[in-house]
Amino acid sequence: MLVIALVMLVILALAALVMTFAAFPNRGHGVPRAAWLGEAMNRAVGAMPTVENVDGVPSRAARPADPRQPAPAVTAPKASARAS
Secondary structure (H helix, E strand, O other): OHHHHHHHHHHHHHHHHHOOOOOHHHHHOOOOOOOOHHHHHHHHHHHHHOOOOOOOOOOOOOOOOOOOOOOOOOOOOOOOOOOO
């Protein structure tokens, strides 16, 4: 039981670090009341290897939506006839 509790605490701490990184340093903001944490995260990101975009074309997710194209239509699922 103690092992499960310790593993859960480690998981929660890791999740808190990921959420903190996504909320602050990833967006270019400092971490309030914990500037040392933001600096440590930025150093860790700088030390990680990255793959450069060699063709110069951003991925589809990074491109803004084309305003000339209509938004995809959302359709309701078809009701199926049930035999009673």
